[in-house]
Amino acid sequence: MRKVELKPMEQMKYETIKNLVTNNGNKLNAANKLGISLRQVNRLIIKYNEQGKEGFIHGNRKKSPHLIIKVEIKNKILNLYNNKYYNFNFKHFKEMLLENEKIKISYNSLYNLLDENLILSPKAERITKRKYRDRIQTKIDLNESLSIQEKNLIIDNNILDPKDNHARLPRKKYGGELLQMDASEHLWFGDKKTHLHAAIDDATGMLVGAYFDHQETLIGYYNVLKQTLENHGIPNEFLTDRRTIFDYKSLKNPKPEYSTLTQFGYACEQLGITLNVTSIPQAKGRIERLFGTLQSRLINELRINNIKTIVQANEFLQSYLDKFNKQFSLINDNIPQVYEKINSDTDLNLILAVISSRVFDRGSALKYQNKYFQAYNKNGNLMNFKHRTKAIVIKSFDNKLYCLINSDYYKLIELESHESHSKDFDLGVEKEKKKYTVPNSHPWKSDSYNRMIERAMYKSR
The missing domain is CATH 1.10.10 (Arc Repressor Mutant, subunit A)
Incomplete structure (x- = not known):
């Protein structure tokens, strides 16, 4: 058996x-x-x-799926592409297989087959070429032998050439016309890596703002923007990374009127600043070169000044920016500026804010960051709103909380879990407790009380 x-x-x-x-x-x-x-x-x-x-035992045990491509068909497809249909893009090649060779195959199956055999499409994108290049470069670094297909890939596609070739671009004509912004993770000081957020003027090369934080955060970029606005004015355009901090488009509603702006994008919209993003580092080469310069200079400056914490580093940056700009920027070339002045009534704390939507509950309170808040008007009076009233919560740059309801602003005050003051027991002066005296007529004292009365009467005789 x-x-x-x-x-x-x-x-x-x-x-x-x-x-x-x-x-x-x-x-x-x-x-x-x-x-x-x-x-x-x-x-x-x-x-x-x-x-x-x-x-x-399952009935399909040891049976091949009917959709699987036979080895003979795979070899035939590879032979056709290498000898007859070379330099065809994969989609065109799929059409030719069905039209001329009567071979029906899905695009994904064809792509996977050609990819496994290191055949690169003439229409391959940069990310695909980079994947092949990294795979081959790893083998070269490890002194491993390359296959014939990998050698042909290097010869036919120049796969080990520089990753991207971008022509040098001239600087912008006016200062403030374009600012490049990014963050760099590095061991700037101490024993832990931190992120330096910075922005540079494309026309003048001026470092207009810089700020350290533990991670690449919205607060870091808000501080850079605030420095730019206070020291120079409102720029015309920002060019940044394609990150969710700057750019996010809703997949469900791709129409422009339904697109979702991020917090930073909303702040730029309020100030009239154009915000553009790019996924190509060379497109914002000035900020990339700036970080190269700072990594060779600023680190040593921080070390010799005994900077150990982020607070100390941000204080040091305030004086270092002037020193850096005097040495490296083109501020002495009389380049015209197009920065716009900020109106005196503009509250940057409300513009550089974190905005979110909330609704009031049945207790006329809303929940924000796991805490409950109530709304108060300008006179300090508590405002009671109906259940499910929609509100926009605004966390200002100086960490104050407001809510916007029907174009009216209200201050949010945290609702404490317990009262901080008791009207009966917190009177400022400690209340003297009344001492209780047991009366003489109490049953416990009746006998002794009667004897005391008898002695008193006896003495009075």
Whole structure:
């Protein structure tokens, strides 16, 4: 008798039915255990009695799927592409296979087949070429031998050439016309890596703002923007990374009127600043070169000044910016500026804010960051709003909380879990407790009280 090997699920079915038949068990319990009906249990009992353990082997065991591509067809496709349809892009090649060779294959299956054999499409994007290049470069670094396909890939596609070739661009004509912004993670000071957020003027090369933070954060970029606005004015355009901090488009509503602006994008919109993003580092080469310069200079400056914390580093940057700009920027070339002045009534704390939507509950309070808040008007009076009233919560740059309801601003004050003051017990002066004296007429003292009265009357005689 040949040995029958079952998979875990098949083994569980076999053991359950075996115990059911051997011990004359309950079919309903067996059905619940296996998650099947009583009718299926009866079928398994019949299969067990007729075939034994072998009857529990799945019928598709050792069968090839009917959709699998045969090895002969794969070899034919590869031979056709290498000898007849070379330099065809993969989609065009798929069409030719169906039209001329009567071979029907899906695009994904064709792409995977050609990719496994290191065949690169003439229309391959940079990310695909980079994947091939990194794979080959790793082999070269490890002194591993390259296959014939990999060698041909290097020759035919110049796969080990520089990753991206971008022509040098001239500087913008006016200062403030374009600012490039980014953040750099590095061991700037201490023993932990931090992120330096910075912005540079494309026309003048001036470092207009810089700020350290533990991570690349919205607060870091807000501080850079605030420095720019206070020291120079409102720029015309920002060019940044394609990150969610700057750019996010809703997938459900791709129309412009329904697109979702991020917090930073909203702040730029309020100030009239154009915000553009790019995924190509070379497109914002000035900020990338700036970080190269700072990593060779600023680190040493921070070390010799014994800077150990982020607070100390940000204080040091305030004086370092002037020193850096005097040495490296083109401020002495009389380049015209197009920065706009900020209106005196503009509140930057409300513009550089974090905005979110909330609704009031039945207790006229809203929940924000796991805490409950109530709204107060300008006169300090508590405002009661209906259940489900929508509000826009604004966390200002100076960490104050406001809410906007129907174009009216209200201050949010945290609702404490317990009262901080008691009108009965917190009077400023400790209340003197009244001392209780047991009266002489109390039953406990009646005997001694009567004796005292008798002694007093006796002495008075």
